[in-house]
Amino acid sequence: MTLEEIMHDIGRRARHAAALVREADAKTRTAALSAMAEHLRVSALYILDENAEDVAEAKANGVGAAFVDRLALNPQRLEAVAAGLDEIAAIPDPVGAEMARWTRPNGLDIARVRTPIGVIGVIFESRPNVAADAGALALRAGNATILRGGSDSARTVTQIGIALRAGLREAGLPEDAIQIVPTSDRAAVGMMLKGLNGAIDVIVPRGGKSLVARVQDEARVPVFAHLEGICHTYIHAGADPAKAVAITVNAKMRRVSVCGATETLLIDRAVAPSLLPKIADALRAAGCALRGDEAARAITPMDAAAEEDWRTEYLDAVLSVRVVDGIDQAIDHIARYGTSHTEAIITEDLAAAETFTKRVDSAIVLVNASTQFADGGEFGFGGEIGIATGRLHARGPVGAEQLTTFKYIVRGDGQIRP
Amino acid sequence: MTLEEIMHDIGRRARHAAALVREADAKTRTAALSAMAEHLRVSALYILDENAEDVAEAKANGVGAAFVDRLALNPQRLEAVAAGLDEIAAIPDPVGAEMARWTRPNGLDIARVRTPIGVIGVIFESRPNVAADAGALALRAGNATILRGGSDSARTVTQIGIALRAGLREAGLPEDAIQIVPTSDRAAVGMMLKGLNGAIDVIVPRGGKSLVARVQDEARVPVFAHLEGICHTYIHAGADPAKAVAITVNAKMRRVSVCGATETLLIDRAVAPSLLPKIADALRAAGCALRGDEAARAITPMDAAAEEDWRTEYLDAVLSVRVVDGIDQAIDHIARYGTSHTEAIITEDLAAAETFTKRVDSAIVLVNASTQFADGGEFGFGGEIGIATGRLHARGPVGAEQLTTFKYIVRGDGQIRP
Numbered sequence: 001m002t003l004e005e006i007m008h009d010i011g012r013r014a015r016h017a018a019a020l021v022r023e024a025d026a027k028t029r030t031a032a033l034s035a036m037a038e039h040l041r042v043s044a045l046y047i048l049d050e051n052a053e054d055v056a057e058a059k060a061n062g063v064g065a066a067f068v069d070r071l072a073l074n075p076q077r078l079e080a081v082a083a084g085l086d087e088i089a090a091i092p093d094p095v096g097a098e099m100a101r102w103t104r105p106n107g108l109d110i111a112r113v114r115t116p117i118g119v120i121g122v123i124f125e126s127r128p129n130v131a132a133d134a135g136a137l138a139l140r141a142g143n144a145t146i147l148r149g150g151s152d153s154a155r156t157v158t159q160i161g162i163a164l165r166a167g168l169r170e171a172g173l174p175e176d177a178i179q180i181v182p183t184s185d186r187a188a189v190g191m192m193l194k195g196l197n198g199a200i201d202v203i204v205p206r207g208g209k210s211l212v213a214r215v216q217d218e219a220r221v222p223v224f225a226h227l228e229g230i231c232h233t234y235i236h237a238g239a240d241p242a243k244a245v246a247i248t249v250n251a252k253m254r255r256v257s258v259c260g261a262t263e264t265l266l267i268d269r270a271v272a273p274s275l276l277p278k279i280a281d282a283l284r285a286a287g288c289a290l291r292g293d294e295a296a297r298a299i300t301p302m303d304a305a306a307e308e309d310w311r312t313e314y315l316d317a318v319l320s321v322r323v324v325d326g327i328d329q330a331i332d333h334i335a336r337y338g339t340s341h342t343e344a345i346i347t348e349d350l351a352a353a354e355t356f357t358k359r360v361d362s363a364i365v366l367v368n369a370s371t372q373f374a375d376g377g378e379f380g381f382g383g384e385i386g387i388a389t390g391r392l393h394a395r396g397p398v399g400a401e402q403l404t405t406f407k408y409i410v411r412g413d414g415q416i417r418p
Numbered sequence: 419m420t421l422e423e424i425m426h427d428i429g430r431r432a433r434h435a436a437a438l439v440r441e442a443d444a445k446t447r448t449a450a451l452s453a454m455a456e457h458l459r460v461s462a463l464y465i466l467d468e469n470a471e472d473v474a475e476a477k478a479n480g481v482g483a484a485f486v487d488r489l490a491l492n493p494q495r496l497e498a499v500a501a502g503l504d505e506i507a508a509i510p511d512p513v514g515a516e517m518a519r520w521t522r523p524n525g526l527d528i529a530r531v532r533t534p535i536g537v538i539g540v541i542f543e544s545r546p547n548v549a550a551d552a553g554a555l556a557l558r559a560g561n562a563t564i565l566r567g568g569s570d571s572a573r574t575v576t577q578i579g580i581a582l583r584a585g586l587r588e589a590g591l592p593e594d595a596i597q598i599v600p601t602s603d604r605a606a607v608g609m610m611l612k613g614l615n616g617a618i619d620v621i622v623p624r625g626g627k628s629l630v631a632r633v634q635d636e637a638r639v640p641v642f643a644h645l646e647g648i649c650h651t652y653i654h655a656g657a658d659p660a661k662a663v664a665i666t667v668n669a670k671m672r673r674v675s676v677c678g679a680t681e682t683l684l685i686d687r688a689v690a691p692s693l694l695p696k697i698a699d700a701l702r703a704a705g706c707a708l709r710g711d712e713a714a715r716a717i718t719p720m721d722a723a724a725e726e727d728w729r730t731e732y733l734d735a736v737l738s739v740r741v742v743d744g745i746d747q748a749i750d751h752i753a754r755y756g757t758s759h760t761e762a763i764i765t766e767d768l769a770a771a772e773t774f775t776k777r778v779d780s781a782i783v784l785v786n787a788s789t790q791f792a793d794g795g796e797f798g799f800g801g802e803i804g805i806a807t808g809r810l811h812a813r814g815p816v817g818a819e820q821l822t823t824f825k826y827i828v829r830g831d832g833q834i835r836p
Binding site for chain 1: 437440441514520522526528533535536619620634635638640658660661664665667668669672753771775776777779780781782783784785786787788790791793796797798808809810811813814823824825826827828829830831832833834835
């Protein structure tokens, strides 16, 4: 078979499996998720063996330590993946839930009911756990998935796929509801982006800038985009100083590599002289480098921030700092440089919090909490595929509910339209 | 200015206006909608004059009667457009509404809140009322619009735009929140489909197959697709005969040119001999031509349906008829030939109704009611831009609520993430 035939066959089988998964009941999907977790556990040795080979090859190819860290599994990490599937098995099945219901004056009873999206194409890079997380969340919502991982993790992902499919089979669901693209030919990605002849309903890309750029350029099907997270923490003049210090350090340094990590600190001129030195000391003690505007540097010494810094997602122990003349300037800065991902205001002033949450147009807007809460698990979604930065359908953490659509069921008793 | 400069200037101005419309309060948007309706009324003579010129030119160009009917306004039709704006002014403003709210174990209070999408690009063809309907619905949801009508209705749409913008100005909103693309150069459509440098958040195409095909090929921003409506009415063996006749005639013949008109009748073999002749007589009496499969033709004479008929959206007084061996075959037929728009089952059998509504994967699934209820006004949405046949974000009638997105507002008291 040619690559095109292979891919279109995958698409057809996914479409067929999707109809069966959609019509299965919630208990069956739950049983499959539990079985998938169990099969991951019993195949742990196989998965870790394959992963060791992937890691060895990646190292031989000279990749960096951060790359190896994303790629490498160990028994603890694999158990965490299996436990994640158990969590997804435990969340409510969203399919069939009534989102709204009302009766029209003519007696028509209209219900908006959740239904699966259908077939979800996931294109990801080196983290092999994405295969299990995405496949499981999509299944919770009654969808089939076509998973295409990076070539560096191909052995691991193939082995994870075998375990997931065994779980599906055990529960009586078609194993084609989760398929791993069996080739590292990059042309396969292009075919997925064109939708495999209508077989793919939505693409979820999880990866770096080059993948995102390719998806934006080539996709002919809807995409749940996951772009950069240039997140801001804004210390308002009415901030509680202790909260301001603790939240800023957590928002930046808890994990610097996540998309919800704060990249820019904005601080009101009125409190900067008293508060910025404390925050800067705490950040430096945690290992963070600072780059500030002139006003910040006049208060406490740090490197100078260039215009480019406001537009940079460091994903590293670096924070840009700007002193602002109040909430309007903070909101303007976020509108200009932000990526509509996640922003926080630290204040005890309710009116300021209200203004900020109303006017800041990001997927997640927090008051007195760390931007690192930008996470489906922390939201109670039982997991996430990622944080969508697009404005349509899925915005913010993408959990099982966000992988559904809806239909209208209209019940009448003979109504005709005048 | 070059066309590209003109279009990007429109985009920039729309983006700026969208921020102001978003932050305005509901009362201001309501006042603008009422003022827009009023300005349509007071400029009726100007609008009708321009429309007469458009119609005259279209006739000189030799367009058909159906085209002229879509294009032509008269005082009654224009009043209906204005009254539609008054209705939209009366529906609840969706911006800021809480869609869900919950508290996490760590005390974080999370609310999912409706927000405007931003800038909506509407590309439509000959019906000039789309400009008013779309601009008003988008404004109700806090959005700005860029409207691009067909060249045949350019004079009418320009004059309607003047009235709409006067209404915005009167309410203190930026008139650039509704902009009419001032050129019939088709390259302008291509630029809109590429998003005008990020200025357009979503494209709503309203038009025939060639427009839809162009949009699917060229769009680089999300699209609320409005494809064909090959809608089915299925007469189940448990149907009430009187309802079956009345609903089928209404579903086909009330208006044959709307996307919710039934195009194919499916009828159970068990009741076809007794019921199909009555339905066929009633349809023929209403002026409808029938094209049936062999079994249908054996019951009552009609032309033969070809395979192509099952895939045809007639938008005309023609109905294809197929006798099926029960609900499974009916559902299979719909899955194979339908466009996931609107389907109805006629039955008094609750279990059959349940099976049909669960398994048919269309935007609207009706029980004992006419498919012609596929309409935002009939759903109580106060209007619609159209019926979306895509699966994501907007599905079914697109009213004001469907022109919103959401953000999460997370209120804490100093929470940091462990």
